[in-house]
Amino acid sequence: MFLVDSIIDIQDMARGAVLLGTGGGGDPYVGELFVRAQIKLGNFPRIVASEDIDDDAFVLSIAAMGAPTVVIEHLVSDSTLLRLLARAEEHFGRRVDALISAEIGGANSMFPLALSAITGLPVLDADGIGRAVPHLEMTTFSINGCKATPAILMDDSGNEVIVQAVDDKTAEELCRVVTGAMGAMALGAFYPMSGRQAKEIAVQRTLTQTLDIGRAIRTAREQSRDIFASLIQVLEERDGRKAAILFDGKIVDVTHETRDGWHWGRATMRSLTDAGDEFTVDIQNEFTVARHNGRTAAIVPDLITILDRETGEPMTGEMLSYGQRVKVLGYAADAMLRLPNSLEVIGPRAFGIDEDFVSLEELVA
Amino acid sequence: MFLVDSIIDIQDMARGAVLLGTGGGGDPYVGELFVRAQIKLGNFPRIVASEDIDDDAFVLSIAAMGAPTVVIEHLVSDSTLLRLLARAEEHFGRRVDALISAEIGGANSMFPLALSAITGLPVLDADGIGRAVPHLEMTTFSINGCKATPAILMDDSGNEVIVQAVDDKTAEELCRVVTGAMGAMALGAFYPMSGRQAKEIAVQRTLTQTLDIGRAIRTAREQSRDIFASLIQVLEERDGRKAAILFDGKIVDVTHETRDGWHWGRATMRSLTDAGDEFTVDIQNEFTVARHNGRTAAIVPDLITILDRETGEPMTGEMLSYGQRVKVLGYAADAMLRLPNSLEVIGPRAFGIDEDFVSLEELVA
Numbered sequence: 001m002f003l004v005d006s007i008i009d010i011q012d013m014a015r016g017a018v019l020l021g022t023g024g025g026g027d028p029y030v031g032e033l034f035v036r037a038q039i040k041l042g043n044f045p046r047i048v049a050s051e052d053i054d055d056d057a058f059v060l061s062i063a064a065m066g067a068p069t070v071v072i073e074h075l076v077s078d079s080t081l082l083r084l085l086a087r088a089e090e091h092f093g094r095r096v097d098a099l100i101s102a103e104i105g106g107a108n109s110m111f112p113l114a115l116s117a118i119t120g121l122p123v124l125d126a127d128g129i130g131r132a133v134p135h136l137e138m139t140t141f142s143i144n145g146c147k148a149t150p151a152i153l154m155d156d157s158g159n160e161v162i163v164q165a166v167d168d169k170t171a172e173e174l175c176r177v178v179t180g181a182m183g184a185m186a187l188g189a190f191y192p193m194s195g196r197q198a199k200e201i202a203v204q205r206t207l208t209q210t211l212d213i214g215r216a217i218r219t220a221r222e223q224s225r226d227i228f229a230s231l232i233q234v235l236e237e238r239d240g241r242k243a244a245i246l247f248d249g250k251i252v253d254v255t256h257e258t259r260d261g262w263h264w265g266r267a268t269m270r271s272l273t274d275a276g277d278e279f280t281v282d283i284q285n286e287f288t289v290a291r292h293n294g295r296t297a298a299i300v301p302d303l304i305t306i307l308d309r310e311t312g313e314p315m316t317g318e319m320l321s322y323g324q325r326v327k328v329l330g331y332a333a334d335a336m337l338r339l340p341n342s343l344e345v346i347g348p349r350a351f352g353i354d355e356d357f358v359s360l361e362e363l364v365a
Numbered sequence: 366m367f368l369v370d371s372i373i374d375i376q377d378m379a380r381g382a383v384l385l386g387t388g389g390g391g392d393p394y395v396g397e398l399f400v401r402a403q404i405k406l407g408n409f410p411r412i413v414a415s416e417d418i419d420d421d422a423f424v425l426s427i428a429a430m431g432a433p434t435v436v437i438e439h440l441v442s443d444s445t446l447l448r449l450l451a452r453a454e455e456h457f458g459r460r461v462d463a464l465i466s467a468e469i470g471g472a473n474s475m476f477p478l479a480l481s482a483i484t485g486l487p488v489l490d491a492d493g494i495g496r497a498v499p500h501l502e503m504t505t506f507s508i509n510g511c512k513a514t515p516a517i518l519m520d521d522s523g524n525e526v527i528v529q530a531v532d533d534k535t536a537e538e539l540c541r542v543v544t545g546a547m548g549a550m551a552l553g554a555f556y557p558m559s560g561r562q563a564k565e566i567a568v569q570r571t572l573t574q575t576l577d578i579g580r581a582i583r584t585a586r587e588q589s590r591d592i593f594a595s596l597i598q599v600l601e602e603r604d605g606r607k608a609a610i611l612f613d614g615k616i617v618d619v620t621h622e623t624r625d626g627w628h629w630g631r632a633t634m635r636s637l638t639d640a641g642d643e644f645t646v647d648i649q650n651e652f653t654v655a656r657h658n659g660r661t662a663a664i665v666p667d668l669i670t671i672l673d674r675e676t677g678e679p680m681t682g683e684m685l686s687y688g689q690r691v692k693v694l695g696y697a698a699d700a701m702l703r704l705p706n707s708l709e710v711i712g713p714r715a716f717g718i719d720e721d722f723v724s725l726e727e728l729v730a
Contacts, residue, residue: 157531157535158531159528159529159530159531159535159539160529161526161527161528161529161539163524163525164524164525164526165524165525166522166524170524173546174524174526174543174546174547176546177542177543177545177546178542180542181535181539181541181542182539
């Protein structure tokens, strides 16, 4: 167990969450601001390992849903967070024992920490995917039998919607339209589960991973060490998961398009030294596939992140623009995400990419 | 109290409901089919007057929400009706004592009768508007303090959504998008209220009015009496509310358009004897304003209905087509709908018509 009692820690965690957001997941900045204010008040988020809670504990995911551009402009409301918890406890007829992040990548790393800070409820050092994903059905929770619903959605005006869906694809559709009607941003409680489920089907130690990542980037920067070497070292310390810099260059084109409810786009980069050397990253909310001169270099569910080549700061898809000098990082997904039943739901074909999954280890070999 | 134990009665009621639907509200045909099948099985809907229930009875509206074109193709499911009732009783923590129609005009006349037939629960001889309206906030229930939510929406696949909104305009938006995600049709429970509220803020005797209207048209037709004279007589017997034939002619043009979530359109008619004599009816889900050579002849919330000039069969907006010979009926709305607080919500300006309400009595004088 540890308390997040340092502003620097929460900043590091937000930085790490952007990296794991693999271009999507929304910017954690407003959540970070909220938690920083709570830390100044002496209200510290409390993080516990999943193995330290009871098997029959009641665990709930707290997450924002909506358009990243709206989430980033929407201050976190403590009264909405508290109302959501109260309504969830009323609906399920029991006290919530612990919170968990549905997706550690991006903004949803912060909302459980925010609620923890104001209630003292522990947040499990785990999440439902180890990265960011665009849909409710694309989590290790959902894939392994913990449904996203009953889910409770709220806005700051006092509107509440409880969704109970036959499957999580339908849950996604229902929650998405409700979020739209709530002004493109809702705060929600999802994936009610037991402590035992949290131990078995969550991706573990991902909150502390955000801290490790953010801290590694910051300290290497402060100490003028090689940021990317430090970063790769800390990433690979996790179960030996492969990490590699896939490209070094500058952005020469970025396209964005909103279509069929997705944020589509492509970032094209060129080498700083060889104008014929091209690298592309396709965006479908998150970064889905990276190609080096047309050859696949990393593919979903493995993580692709674009970072500023000087500061090592990870960037969301919305931040990309012409002329930026960047490095592209590939990072092997957690082993749970590469299982056949997971790949059916979050593999390339789930995003309409007509390729089989090939691991980063094979691609960089 | 009376039991609807006759196929002819339910057919008459459906016909009357189309007339009160004032062009909208959806076709009651699939609901009628369901109730007819129940009547054949000996399961008779039971209708009681509002004054015959206890003040503290728990009364609930059962209604379909969705696109009329989908509702008409969607068979009524007894299991969904029963699941909706069970879920409502679970959510509110008490037994439902009586059902009430949210809007008597169109398809929603039939759903409470359908649930009554399979459960024996009484349906109050009343509804929330005495006609059809396009939005949840446009009922005498809502206008007089009975909120549409908590509302429960279901589809036949087993998905359920509970909406609790701060106001009924927001409830309308939330329920509408959920209905869309449920395949453009949902069955719902709305406007939880007490028996006392049903007595005070419902439009009374409207279920029996559908029967009176449908029966008057049918018997006059069978007995070769003047259908429209019989119809006007039975309509005016209701509290002396004015009814009048506003035009007699043929449809020369019908436009339809779906925009901003509304079904917009206009039917243009010409006299059979004077080609310069023109009559228009504007459609905004329901018929909103009738104009005779440009002069307002009837305007919302007064009722406008187009009927076949030979058979007296009332028509929904979807049924209108070029060449049909029709009569246009105007009918004074119930006095509750003409009160200033009602006109703010269901008067011409609520539909974007830049005119004050003028009563049918004044317009035909």
